[in-house]
Amino acid sequence: METALQKLVTKNWNRAVPMSALFELTFVCNHACSFCYNCPTGQKEMTTAEIFEALRKLADFNVLYLTLTGGEPLVRKDFFEIARRARELGFALRIYTNGYLIDEAMAKRIKEIANPIEMEISIHGAKPETHERLTCVPGSLQRVIDAVKHLRAQGIKVNLKCPMTCDNQEEVLDMYRLAQSLEANIIFDPVITPRDDGDKDPLRLMASEDFLRRFWQDDEYAGARRELVPVARNDAPGEAVCGTGRASLAIDPYGNIYPCVQWRRSAGNIKELKELKTMWHTSPVLIEVRKAAVEMADRLRTQKEAGQSGVFCSFCMGVAELQTGDPLGYYPQAARNAEFRLKAYEAWKAKTGESAEDAGGVLAKCGM
Numbered sequence: 326m327e328t329a330l331q332k333l334v335t336k337n338w339n340r341a342v343p344m345s346a347l348f349e350l351t352f353v354c355n356h357a358c359s360f361c362y363n364c365p366t367g368q369k370e371m372t373t374a375e376i377f378e379a380l381r382k383l384a385d386f387n388v389l390y391l392t393l394t395g396g397e398p399l400v401r402k403d404f405f406e407i408a409r410r411a412r413e414l415g416f417a418l419r420i421y422t423n424g425y426l427i428d429e430a431m432a433k434r435i436k437e438i439a440n441p442i443e444m445e446i447s448i449h450g451a452k453p454e455t456h457e458r459l460t461c462v463p464g465s466l467q468r469v470i471d472a473v474k475h476l477r478a479q480g481i482k483v484n485l486k487c488p489m490t491c492d493n494q495e496e497v498l499d500m501y502r503l504a505q506s507l508e509a510n511i512i513f514d515p516v517i518t519p520r521d522d523g524d525k526d527p528l529r530l531m532a533s534e535d536f537l538r539r540f541w542q543d544d545e546y547a548g549a550r551r552e553l554v555p556v557a558r559n560d561a562p563g564e565a566v567c568g569t570g571r572a573s574l575a576i577d578p579y580g581n582i583y584p585c586v587q588w589r590r591s592a593g594n595i596k597e598l599k600e601l602k603t604m605w606h607t608s609p610v611l612i613e614v615r616k617a618a619v620e621m622a623d624r625l626r627t628q629k630e631a632g633q634s635g636v637f638c639s640f641c642m643g644v645a646e647l648q649t650g651d652p653l654g655y656y657p658q659a660a661r662n663a664e665f666r667l668k669a670y671e672a673w674k675a676k677t678g679e680s681a682e683d684a685g686g687v688l689a690k691c692g693m
């Protein structure tokens with residue numbers, strides 16, 4: 326049965342009332358990952374006072390969940406001032422970090438001041454040399470492990486997040502086991518995205534086809550992929566493919582407001598707006614992305630774009646626009662993952678004689 330919160334989420338989704346925001350506090354970072362998507366332009370980042378004012382506007386707009394991220398958010402000297410103000414305004418916080426600065430004392434401060442509902446930490450390998458080949462920082466994997474231990478000791482929920490690459494694909498199971506031993510969740514992402522400026526160089530790190538077939542089909546990866554069998558989308562007519570410009574918004578360190586973290590079409594600047602509601606409902610950018618999200622769900626549902634595998638596709642219009650120039654363009658990674666998911670589903674169906682409904686669940690939408 327649907328809980329009261331689930332009912333509220335669905336109602337707000339349908340009315341495009343955002344419940345969450347992601348705030349990039351800085352582009353500065355103490356890592357130098359080879360596939361970092363950030364593209365700072367050298368503009369002045371927001372001051373503490375400007376961030377406080379932005380938080381007030383988000384609170385007045387009834388945003389409930391706030392993700393503090395970067396760059397690396399913990400490098401900001403005013404991070405705890407910002408976190409404290411956010412908590413005073415009633416936000417439930419999430420923090421995305423590379424974990425490098427989290428020692429025992431920092432974990433205690435995080436618990437005491439931010440009291441986040443969860444933290445997300447990036448991991449790029451089970452072996453130090455693999456992780457550090459990407460971060461370019463010696464000792465950074467051990468720092469991640471220590472950070473998770475310190476946070477778990479404070480009772481904070483931790484999600485490790487791993488973009489799967491050709492470099493770390495053979496360490497996925499070891500990373501899964503490592504997460505289990507640390508009592509953390511781990512989420513593996515099969516999609517490597519271009520940089521925010523459209524540079525496609527990171528795509529050379531994509532996991533191999535042979536690995537993706539194994540990942541989606543083999544039973545030994547069931548825990549790592551968090552589903553026994555790939556499940557399908559079930560978008561009804563008129564529904565959006567994801568929550569872009571609808572369920573959440575993203576703000577960069579200069580104050581630009583985007584429909585979501587991946588789709589960097591600015592809808593305005595929070596420093597220049599008196600309040601968010603008017604912009605949210607009248608912005609041509611946001612009206613257009615919401616319309617495109619409905620159109621894309623329709624294309625996947627009716628299999629116009631992707632054929633049989635369309636309903637197995639986690640499509641991202643932000644990535645599509647970066648890769649093809651068209652937010653509705655069916656980009657190669659989406660096609661590839663959808664095909665592997667469909668094949669894995671068909672293999673499971675042939676083996677068990679069961680249908681998608683029997684597998685339980687539907688493909689979760691980004692932003693919901």
Ligand code: SF4
Pocket residue numbers: 354355356357358360361362363395396397423447460
């Ligand atoms: S930790 Fe994140 S923000 Fe920092 S360099 Fe790596 S990908 Fe970029």
Ligand code: SF4
Pocket residue numbers: 567568569584585586587588640641642643644691692
């Ligand atoms: S799928 Fe992509 S475009 Fe849609 S909300 Fe997620 S990140 Fe944004």
